[in-house]
Amino acid sequence: MNKSDVEQVMISVKSGKEEALSIKIYKNGIIARRGSGGLPGVKISGMSFTENSLYFDKLMQSVSQQILDDGINHEEKILSGSLEYIAAFYGVSKNEDHGERAEWAESTVIRFFMDEGTTFRHNLLGFVDGLAIEAMKLTDSWYFDIVMLALENRKSSELPEQTIVSATDKEEDLEKDFQNYFQQVNKKELPVFAKDKTYADGEGNVSHLSFESDEASLTYKFDPVVQF
Numbered sequence: 085m086n087k088s089d090v091e092q093v094m095i096s097v098k099s100g101k102e103e104a105l106s107i108k109i110y111k112n113g114i115i116a117r118r119g120s121g122g123l124p125g126v127k128i129s130g131m132s133f134t135e136n137s138l139y140f141d142k143l144m145q146s147v148s149q150q151i152l153d154d155g156i157n158h159e160e161k162i163l164s165g166s167l168e169y170i171a172a173f174y175g176v177s178k179n180e181d182h183g184e185r186a187e188w189a190e191s192t193v194i195r196f197f198m199d200e201g202t203t204f205r206h207n208l209l210g211f212v213d214g215l216a217i218e219a220m221k222l223t224d225s226w227y228f229d230i231v232m233l234a235l236e237n238r239k240s241s242e243l244p245e246q247t248i249v250s251a252t253d254k255e256e257d258l259e260k261d262f263q264n265y266f267q268q269v270n271k272k273e274l275p276v277f278a279k280d281k282t283y284a285d286g287e288g289n290v291s292h293l294s295f296e297s298d299e300a301s302l303t304y305k306f307d308p309v310v311q312f
Contacts, residue, residue, distance in 0.1 A: 085152050085173065085175060085176075085190040085191065085192050086149070086152070086175075086190075087144070087147065087148075087149045087152055089175035089176050089190055090111070090144065090147075090152070090173045090174070090175045091110060091111040091112070091174060091175045091176075091177065091182055091186070091188075092108060092109070092110045092111070092173070092174040092175070092186070092188070093107075093108070093109045093140070093143055093144070093147075093171070093172070093173055093219070094106075094107070094108045094170070094171070094172040094173075094174070095107045095108075095170065095171050095172075095212070095215060095216050095219050096168070096169075096170040097119075097121065097168070097169055097170075097216055098166075098167070098168040099123055099165065099166070099167055099168075099200070100165050100166055102123055102124065102125050103118065103119055103125045104119055104121055104122060104123055104125055105117075105118075105119040105120070105121045105125075105216060105220065106118045106119055106129075107216070107219045107220070107223065109139050109140050109143055109219065109222075109223075110140060110182065110183060111137050111140045111182070112137070112182045112183060113133060113134040113135045113136050113137060113138075113139075113140075114131065114132070114133055114134070114183050114184070115131070115132055115134060115139050115223060115226065116129070116130065116131040116132075117129065117130060117223050117226075117227050117230070118130075120220070120227070120264075120265055120268045120269060121216070121217075121220055121268065122264070122267075122268035124260070124264050125264070126231075126261050126264050126265045126268070127251070127252060127257075127261055128230060128231055128234045128235075128249070128250070128251045128261050128265070129230075129249070129250045129251075130226075130227065130230030130233070130234075130247065130248065130249045130250070131247070131248045132226065132243060132244045132246065132247040132248075133244055133246035133247075134244050135244070139222050139223065142222055143215070143218060143219055143222060146214070146215055146218050147173070147215070151192075151194075151208070151211060152173060152192045153192075154192075154208075155191075155192045155193045155194055156194050156195065156196075156206070156208055157193065157195045158195065158196045158197065158198070158204070158206065159197040160197065160198050160199055160202060160204065161199065162197075162199050163199050163201065164199060164200055164201055165199070165200040166197060166198065166199065166200065167196075167197075167198050167199075167200050167202075168195070168196065168197045168198075169194075169195070169196045169209065169212045169213065169216070170193065170194070170195045170196075170212070171193075171194045171211070171212045171215050171216075172191060172192070172193045172194070172195075173191060173192045173193075174186070174188035174190065174191045175188060175189075175190045175191075176188065176189040176190040177189070194208050194211070194212055196208075196209050196212065224269075224273065224277065225242075225276070225277045226242070226243070228269070228274070228277040228278070229242060229243050229277075229281070230243075230247075230249055231262075231265055232283065232293070233247075233249050234249050234250075234251040234258070234261075235251075235258065235261075235262055236283075236285075236306075237285060237286055238283035238284060238285050238291070238306065239283065239284050240281050240282075240283055241281050241282045241283070241284070242281050266302060271297050271302055274295050274297075274302070274304075275294075275295050278292075278293040278294075278295070281293070282309060283306060289308065290308070290309045291306035291307055291308050291309060292306070292307045292309060293305075293306055293307075294307055
């Protein structure tokens with residue numbers, strides 16, 4: 085498909101049935117993500133309607149026309165456990181919807197379904213892995229705010245008004261997601277994610293977020309913003 089026709093990028097990484105990462109980025113400004121790229125998977129998911137193509141445009145800078153000319157669906161016999169990498173590109177809507185309900189007429193899919201002990205190598209496998217990393221970097225700060233909204237019910241000043249968050253209702257499972265996320269995220273980047281943002285609770289109380297960490301632990305706290 086032509087690069088100019090791409091309107092959605094979908095990236096997925098799985099190990100067996102466990103999902104490490106799922107990201108969808110649309111040209112119309114929708115971004116959706118679940119997971120932080122590691123295992124056990126973080127099941128907190130979010131979707132925002134940003135109303136601009138900033139994330140999409142930056143991600144597509146890493147995609148050449150040559151990539152879109154040649155899809156691949158590589159499958160091999162699974163002996164011990166499976167690994168699956170997918171990067172899919174969609175465009176040309178048949179029903180005039182350019183979001184979640186779109187019926188895409190054009191697509192290029194790059195998929196690798198491999199045994200975890202595989203010796204298979206392919207340049208497109210490296211591309212998909214690199215694209216997943218790039219998509220995570222682009223959305224890491226936004227996804228951090230999604231996690232804080234799910235865990236603490238505090239909405240970041242940077243989150244679009246139209247934002248949807250989905251997380252388990254079970255406190256025990258939510259605590260596991262909490263632990264998994266903070267084990268997988270780069271601790272040095274957390275203060276950067278929260279920089280120049282405020283977080284409002286359900287009653288409208290506004291706070292800044294600060295962190296304290298060492299090699300063994302990480303703690304954070306909400307510092308109320310003094311309003312005059």
